[in-house]
Amino acid sequence: MAKRNALVIVANRLPVDQITAEDGTQSWQRSPGGLVTALEPVVAKHGGTWVGWAGSTGMAPAPFTLDNLSLHPVPLTAQDITEYYEGFSNGTLWPLYHDAAATPKYHRRWWDRYVEVNHRFAQAAADVAAEGAVVWVQDYQLQLVPAILRKRRPDLRIGFFLHIPFPPVELFSQLPSRTQLLEGLLGADLLGFQHPDGAHNFLRLANYLCGYETDRTGVIVDDRRVRAEAFPISIDFAQIDKLAQDPNVLARAAQIREELGNPRQVILGVDRLDYIKGIEKRLKAFRELLDDGDISVGDTVLVQVATPSRERVEHYQELREEIEREVGRINGEFSELGTPAVHYLRQSYDIAELAALYRAADVMLVTPLRDGMNLVAKEYVSARPDLGGTLVLSEFTGASSELTGAFLVNPYDIDGMKRIIIQALRTDPTEGKARMSAMRERVAHHDVTMWAAEFLTALHEQTRPPEPLPGPLVPLASAQDVWVVCDYDGTLSPFVDDPTRALPAPGAYSALMELASLPHTQVALATGRPAAVVRGLLGLTPDDPVSVLGMHGFEIDASLGEPLSLTDEQQKLREQVRAHTITTLEDLGVPFVQRPLEEKDGAVVYVEDKPNSVAVHVRRLDPAQRENVLMAISNGPALHEGLAVTPGDMVLEMAVTQVSKGDAMNLLRKNAPDAHFLVLGDDVTDIDAFATLQSEDVAVIVDRRLPDMLTAARRGTLRPAVAERLTPLAIAHLSAAVTVPDPAAAVALLKRFASARAQELEK
Numbered sequence: 001m002a003k004r005n006a007l008v009i010v011a012n013r014l015p016v017d018q019i020t021a022e023d024g025t026q027s028w029q030r031s032p033g034g035l036v037t038a039l040e041p042v043v044a045k046h047g048g049t050w051v052g053w054a055g056s057t058g059m060a061p062a063p064f065t066l067d068n069l070s071l072h073p074v075p076l077t078a079q080d081i082t083e084y085y086e087g088f089s090n091g092t093l094w095p096l097y098h099d100a101a102a103t104p105k106y107h108r109r110w111w112d113r114y115v116e117v118n119h120r121f122a123q124a125a126a127d128v129a130a131e132g133a134v135v136w137v138q139d140y141q142l143q144l145v146p147a148i149l150r151k152r153r154p155d156l157r158i159g160f161f162l163h164i165p166f167p168p169v170e171l172f173s174q175l176p177s178r179t180q181l182l183e184g185l186l187g188a189d190l191l192g193f194q195h196p197d198g199a200h201n202f203l204r205l206a207n208y209l210c211g212y213e214t215d216r217t218g219v220i221v222d223d224r225r226v227r228a229e230a231f232p233i234s235i236d237f238a239q240i241d242k243l244a245q246d247p248n249v250l251a252r253a254a255q256i257r258e259e260l261g262n263p264r265q266v267i268l269g270v271d272r273l274d275y276i277k278g279i280e281k282r283l284k285a286f287r288e289l290l291d292d293g294d295i296s297v298g299d300t301v302l303v304q305v306a307t308p309s310r311e312r313v314e315h316y317q318e319l320r321e322e323i324e325r326e327v328g329r330i331n332g333e334f335s336e337l338g339t340p341a342v343h344y345l346r347q348s349y350d351i352a353e354l355a356a357l358y359r360a361a362d363v364m365l366v367t368p369l370r371d372g373m374n375l376v377a378k379e380y381v382s383a384r385p386d387l388g389g390t391l392v393l394s395e396f397t398g399a400s401s402e403l404t405g406a407f408l409v410n411p412y413d414i415d416g417m418k419r420i421i422i423q424a425l426r427t428d429p430t431e432g433k434a435r436m437s438a439m440r441e442r443v444a445h446h447d448v449t450m451w452a453a454e455f456l457t458a459l460h461e462q463t464r465p466p467e468p469l470p471g472p473l474v475p476l477a478s479a480q481d482v483w484v485v486c487d488y489d490g491t492l493s494p495f496v497d498d499p500t501r502a503l504p505a506p507g508a509y510s511a512l513m514e515l516a517s518l519p520h521t522q523v524a525l526a527t528g529r530p531a532a533v534v535r536g537l538l539g540l541t542p543d544d545p546v547s548v549l550g551m552h553g554f555e556i557d558a559s560l561g562e563p564l565s566l567t568d569e570q571q572k573l574r575e576q577v578r579a580h581t582i583t584t585l586e587d588l589g590v591p592f593v594q595r596p597l598e599e600k601d602g603a604v605v606y607v608e609d610k611p612n613s614v615a616v617h618v619r620r621l622d623p624a625q626r627e628n629v630l631m632a633i634s635n636g637p638a639l640h641e642g643l644a645v646t647p648g649d650m651v652l653e654m655a656v657t658q659v660s661k662g663d664a665m666n667l668l669r670k671n672a673p674d675a676h677f678l679v680l681g682d683d684v685t686d687i688d689a690f691a692t693l694q695s696e697d698v699a700v701i702v703d704r705r706l707p708d709m710l711t712a713a714r715r716g717t718l719r720p721a722v723a724e725r726l727t728p729l730a731i732a733h734l735s736a737a738v739t740v741p742d743p744a745a746a747v748a749l750l751k752r753f754a755s756a757r758a759q760e761l762e763k
């Protein structure tokens with residue numbers, strides 16, 4: 001019996017293909033494509049078994065280990081390859097899922113074989129998965145595996161990730177086997193897509209074609225909830241970044257430019273030879289630029305690297321011919337002796353050679369007609385620690401949502417693409433660096449390790465047996481009307497040094513959405529920040545049914561009441577306080593910024609200018625300096641008459657209005673006098689909200705700050721500004737509150753409450 005593992009990856013291909021040379025000797029070669037690029041480092045890090053096809057026909061090699069990867073080959077016959085791989089996977093699904101970039105073909109026997117091979121992969125996964133293991137199924141070739149596997153092994157936690165786009169209803173509905181495919185996917189606990197559009201399309205289809213109840217992030221299938229969300233994939237940024245600084249790679253990059261005849265500018269394309277990559281459109285634009293005289297041979301050269309792919313599929317054969325004809329035509333028309341206009345390399349290179357090519361290229365052309373993500377674009381920016389080079393990127397790639405420093409193009413618009421290529425070639429170096437730096441930052445912070453961790457954490461969370469709901473929340477689950485009111489910083493989002501990066505704890509958005517989609521259940525956020533900022537951090541759209549009360553209730557959602565505004569006097573006072581704060585900091589000699597903090601800022605104070613207040617953030621300072629600054633502000637600008645001064649966690653806020661989260665709560669109660677309230681908070685300003693609670697309401701305290709304050713209050717060691725807020729009612733509610741250790745636990749509690757309430761409401 002095969003060794004059983006706690007993590008099993010199931011993909012059509014193993015990360016390596018078995019190659020048989022003419023003399024019969026066999027060797028292993030890395031498999032092509034983005035799936036392998038992304039997943040290989042994940043399995044190398046976590047350990048686990050990879051189940052997949054070894055790339056040759058007939059008998060599969062015995063399970064084996066290679067570079068720490070435990071590999072479990074699945075056999076495919078020649079007929080499987082024709083009908084399952086080249087047929088249904090790459091002749092039907094691949095074009096259909098890519099906006100029907102080529103005409104999808106439908107053959108019943110292709111589908112029958114797809115079903116059969118999916119059973120084989122599912123059985124292989126069932127054989128190697130340990131009890132309760134995580135099985136992570138990959139991509140469009142194996143969409144039936146989750147349901148087959150669930151039937152055979154209900155103990156498993158099953159995740160599925162689609163590396164390519166998931167099409168809209170109009171296209172997907174063409175498939176004769178459409179409901180079987182959806183039911184196959186719904187066997188998973190968690191479905192990951194490259195882009196929120198894919199998740200959205202899937203959820204619409206599950207409802208429209210299968211009749212399942214869906215909400216924004218999931219589908220209810222019998223007694224299970226299947227979660228469907230976007231998890232944009234990435235690459236090993238650090239590996240490529242490091243490689244691109246290796247002296248050998250740099251020397252090779254210089255050599256490449258020399259071999260190209262030292263042109264002034266090098267344009268590069270690197271793709272699998274696939275019709276979705278838009279290679280022919282890019283060649284057309286390049287030819288016309290030469291023809292128009294906008295660029296000239298010798299001065300500007302195009303290098304197009306294209307790995308052979310799926311060569312027995314008709315569309316791919318046609319594409320290859322078309323591209324080779326076009327390259328021949330360009331070179332025939334424009335090349336000079338010894339100076340070709342296009343260098344066309346139909347080969348596969350190792351990552352070091354690709355890194356050298358990336359470093360040698362001034363402009364990278366990534367122009368797919370549709371692509372789930374496109375890792376080449378991410379590799380290019382990772383390979384530019386020098387901040388050189390510009391990226392021209394199709395707006396129809398998943399990467400375009402993240403790489404906002406790229407020059408975006410519509411590959412169908414040849415004139416537009418020509419204009420953008422010229423713009424990219426002529427980019428001012430300072431602008432180019434800023435663009436590259438923004439893109440690198442994104443990929444560095446969202447690398448493949450983070451992608452895998454987010455997916456696997458979500459899968460664990462999704463499959464964890466539910467803990468019982470804490471006692472005080474039980475009656476609220478069945479109450480007639482409920483308002484859930486949450487603070488943001490420290491409650492739904494862990495504190496970070498830079499407030500502009502205070503991202504929500506994973507699942508916060510979906511927890512709020514789950515609650516808000518229940519009947520008789522309303523959700524509000526009561527925050528000290530401007531509402532728009534918290535909306536942005538959480539990714540709330542104006543259509544999401546969540547109210548946000550900003551600046552402690554100064555900013556009110558239109559649905560809840562009349563907006564508040566400052567009097568002339570209050571505006572003047574705010575100006576005075578701001579000016580006084582700045583002179584105080586200047587006198588102290590403490591550096592400060594008046595715009596949102598950036599990573600490069602060192603130990604500075606952030607003076608935040610809010611519509612009704614001035615907030616002084618001291619989190620970046622060392623502890624001794626923090627106290628000094630807070631003391632000087634408290635004894636200076638904070639003493640202006642008419643201010644409401646609130647000390648928060650490493651911030652002091654001086655508001656010219658007296659609005660508090662207590663007012664925000666009263667406003668909500670006015671709108672729903674019979675509702676019961678569940679209020680979550682962690683900090684001083686939340687005390688005002690807790691103080692308005694009534695006996696059926698419940699307070700949830702996140703973290704230790706408020707409990708520690710209660711202790712300090714009992715000892716009489718609390719600062720007066722805080723002690724004043726601790727009215728007997730606030731103390732009573734805080735003492736009876738449910739406590740959770742951190743924002744992640746707060747999110748988990750909200751989810752538990754949402755599912756308990758959903759069950760109660762169904763009764």
Ligand code: ADP
Pocket residue numbers: 032033034035037270271272305306307347348349350354373374375376377379
């Ligand atoms: P896809 O998954 O459709 O192939 P991606 O751009 O997401 O497209 O991923 C392609 C992967 O294959 C990248 O890691 C890229 O480096 C690699 N690749 C593409 N062309 C070549 C080539 N000629 N030689 C070696 N690797 C290549």
Ligand code: G6P
Pocket residue numbers: 012013032033034035036139140163164309310
């Ligand atoms: C894309 C697909 C992968 C596939 C790869 C290479 O990245 O999403 O599933 O493995 O292309 O294609 P191939 O058909 O050679 O496996």
